[in-house]
Amino acid sequence: MPKCFKRDxxxxxxGFCNCFGFRISxxxxxxxxxxxxxxxILTFIAQIVEIFIPPLEWMYNAHIYIVPIIVFYxxxxxxxxxxxxxxxxxxxxxxxxxxxxxxxRVEISLGWSILLYAVLAAIMHGLRPLFIRGRWEVHxxxxxxxxxxxxLSQYLMISFRRGSLVFTREAWWQIGGPGVIAMIMxxxxxxxxxxxxxxxxxxxxxxxxxxx
Amino acid sequence: xxxxxxxxxxILGLILAYFLSFGAEGTRKLQAGFYKVVSPFLSTGSGLKxxxxxxxxxxxxxEELERDNTSLKVENRALKATNQALRDxxxxxxxxxxxxxxxxxxxxxxxxxxxxxxDSSTWWRTATINRGKTDGIEPDQPVVxxxxxxxxxxxxxxxxxxxxxxxxxxxxxxxxxEGTREQGIVSGERVTGSVTPMLDxxxxxxxxxxxxxxxxxxxxxxxxxxxxxxxxxxxxxxxxELDGQARVTPAVDLxxxxxxxxxxxxx
Numbered sequence: 001m002p003k004c005f006k007r008d009x010x011x012x013x014x015g016f017c018n019c020f021g022f023r024i025s026x027x028x029x030x031x032x033x034x035x036x037x038x039x040x041i042l043t044f045i046a047q048i049v050e051i052f053i054p055p056l057e058w059m060y061n062a063h064i065y066i067v068p069i070i071v072f073y074x075x076x077x078x079x080x081x082x083x084x085x086x087x088x089x090x091x092x093x094x095x096x097x098x099x100x101x102x103x104x105r106v107e108i109s110l111g112w113s114i115l116l117y118a119v120l121a122a123i124m125h126g127l128r129p130l131f132i133r134g135r136w137e138v139h140x141x142x143x144x145x146x147x148x149x150x151x152l153s154q155y156l157m158i159s160f161r162r163g164s165l166v167f168t169r170e171a172w173w174q175i176g177g178p179g180v181i182a183m184i185m186x187x188x189x190x191x192x193x194x195x196x197x198x199x200x201x202x203x204x205x206x207x208x209x210x211x212x
Numbered sequence: 213x214x215x216x217x218x219x220x221x222x223i224l225g226l227i228l229a230y231f232l233s234f235g236a237e238g239t240r241k242l243q244a245g246f247y248k249v250v251s252p253f254l255s256t257g258s259g260l261k262x263x264x265x266x267x268x269x270x271x272x273x274x275e276e277l278e279r280d281n282t283s284l285k286v287e288n289r290a291l292k293a294t295n296q297a298l299r300d301x302x303x304x305x306x307x308x309x310x311x312x313x314x315x316x317x318x319x320x321x322x323x324x325x326x327x328x329x330x331d332s333s334t335w336w337r338t339a340t341i342n343r344g345k346t347d348g349i350e351p352d353q354p355v356v357x358x359x360x361x362x363x364x365x366x367x368x369x370x371x372x373x374x375x376x377x378x379x380x381x382x383x384x385x386x387x388x389x390e391g392t393r394e395q396g397i398v399s400g401e402r403v404t405g406s407v408t409p410m411l412d413x414x415x416x417x418x419x420x421x422x423x424x425x426x427x428x429x430x431x432x433x434x435x436x437x438x439x440x441x442x443x444x445x446x447x448x449x450x451x452x453e454l455d456g457q458a459r460v461t462p463a464v465d466l467x468x469x470x471x472x473x474x475x476x477x478x479x
Contacts (some may be wrong), residue, residue: 048253051332052261060405063334080213081220088224095231096246098333099239101351101366102382106239107336111231118224151334158335162402163383170405172333 010166035202036082039193040076040089043067047093060170062177067094068147069186071117075124075194076139077204083125087117101131108157116153136190144183151175234296240351240367247340247369254340254372266300274381281345311471314358320438322356323347328372330469336410337380337466338398339363343474345370352436354475360428360442360463362472363383373474379409380442387413387443389458390426398428398443398460408467411444416456422449428460434454438475 047068055061067090074086077153091114100107124146130138152175197205223279232240247254315322323340332338343349345368355362355375363377376383379400387398388411396415404410413428426446432439 048257049252051254051329052257055331055334057406061331080217084220084224093232093246096243097250098336098375099243099367100336100338100382101240101243102376104236106236107382109232110234110242111228114224114228114231118228130379154335158402164395168403168405171403171406174403178334186327196389206387 006050025098031201031203032079032082035186035197035200036074036078036086038196038200039070039078039086042059042193043070043090045092046070047090050110051097056181059177059181060173062174062181064181064185065147065150065178066185066189068117068120068150068183069189070179070193071145071192072124072139072143072146072186075121076128077197077202077203080122080125083121084118087121088114091115091117106163112153112157113150116150120149136187140183140186140190142178143186144181147182148175148179151178216414227454230394241365243374243410244345244369246374247367249375251369251372254328255342257424266334307471310358311473312385315339315473317340318473319479320356320473320475321477321479323349325355325373325472325474325475327469327472330377330466336382337404338366339375339378339469340476341373341375341472342371344369344373345475346370348476349474350476354437354441355472356441356475357469359442361437362464362469366437375468375472378411378462379404384434385437385443386431387428388431389413389416389420389422389446392420392422392426394420394422395431396455396458403437408465409462411460411462412449413446413458413460414455416449416458418451418456420449420456420458422446422456422458424448427463438478 025169050064050066052063057062070089071086078086091112092110094113094117095108095110098113099110113192124139124142126141127138155175156165156169195207245424246447258302311324315324323343325343325347328340328342330338339362341355349365349368351365351368353365355364361378363375363380365373366376367374376387377400378398381400381402383400385398386395389397394416396413398410398411400409416422417442424445424447426448428443430437430439430441442463444462445460447459449456449458
């Protein structure tokens with residue numbers, strides 16, 4: 001596809017963003033957007049798939065979480081505003097699917113998961129210099145830690161709501177287990193997403209840092 | 213931090229503030245709307261999961277057949293496959309017959325429903341069913357099987373509803389113990405490490421001294437659950453500082469739920 005044609009298609013969106021202070025060139029914006037939209041779709045699919053993955057009985061019923069890994073990869077490979085939109089999307093879906101309305105109260109209000117994802121994604125975005133230097137292992141470990149951090153935060157919130165803090169061996173496994181699984185899955189998922197990112201010519205990749 | 217990042221943060225902050233201001237009703241409406249959007253995906257996913265499960269069980273049968281005599285292998289495989297298919301149909305017929313019989317003899321108006329997903333999150337014991345507002349289902353309606361109590365509906369979308377299972381700590385059910393005057397509140401555990409969760413029957417008298425075996429039924433106090441629904445069987449009893457507490461095994465195997473009924477009223 002000719003470059004000028006692509007440019008025409010995205011010039012309106014880019015122009016809109018420029019009005020609000022986004023200084024992104026048209027071409028860079030369009031190519032970043034393609035990968036961003038792919039990540040949004042993958043996040044949605046992963047969230048639905050997660051629902052059908054049964055908990056691991058041998059790991060004290062720990063669940064498998066895929067969405068955080070996708071969001072954290074997005075945090076390393078997208079501009080900050082798009083990272084926040086991705087975090088919002090993932091957090092909103094998590095809240096909408098899991099919010100418990102019991103009687104007249106909500107156990108964890110809508111918005112908390114968005115906040116959690118936004119904070120953790122911002123931390124991961126802050127570690128981008130390491131990603132640029134090719135130090136992926138740090139992000140794999142961080143993906144596991146951040147996944148566990150989401151679960152720990154949720155557990156602390158519901159404990160606060162329910163009025164007692166109980167940390168059993170099962171609770172620790174259900175917090176730490178998904179983190180360990182995320183750490184193990186992260187290299188493979190990062191590789192797949194990185195390949196996709198390169199295929200879509202995402203300008204925010206380490207090799208093409210000149211675009212930043 | 214550049215200007216675009218600051219703008220993104222401000223917009224996110226505003227949206228967050230808007231969402232955090234939602235009350236229970238607003239959250240329920242938004243959640244119902246979201247479930248309406250994702251319900252086709254959930255139904256498709258549920259169907260795919262069933263197909264994958266049936267394929268994997270079929271492969272096991274083939275492994276067994278491979279060990280058989282080579283001359284009988286082909287014939288045996290065909291026979292076994294046919295037999296398995298018929299057995300599946302027979303099980304399905306029996307299951308539906310039991311469900312239909314229960315629906316007919318029950319004193320309640322029941323809406324049959326199928327479980328789409330269950331235990332999809334770490335901290336909440338919930339299931340989703342393929343019935344919603346269009347089927348006359350409302351929030352806080354009891355969900356049962358022919359064996360006993362399963363839980364209650366919380367958020368109801370157009371064609372899908374969330375069921376809070378009795379194994380969740382938030383699902384509190386007023387119960388009485390068979391053969392005694394003891395009454396208490398049954399609730400689930402916050403964290404469970406096993407597939408089959410246990411329930412706690414709290415606020416019993418210290419003198420209850422229950423042994424294993426007595427059945428626990430809903431007492432009808434509270435207004436959500438009608439009286440006389442089987443909740444579980446007492447496993448053990450212990451005296452606490454202020455009350456007695458019994459451990460109860462749920463009557464319904466919550467890990468293998470397939471078909472349930474939503475109680476929409478009395479006949």
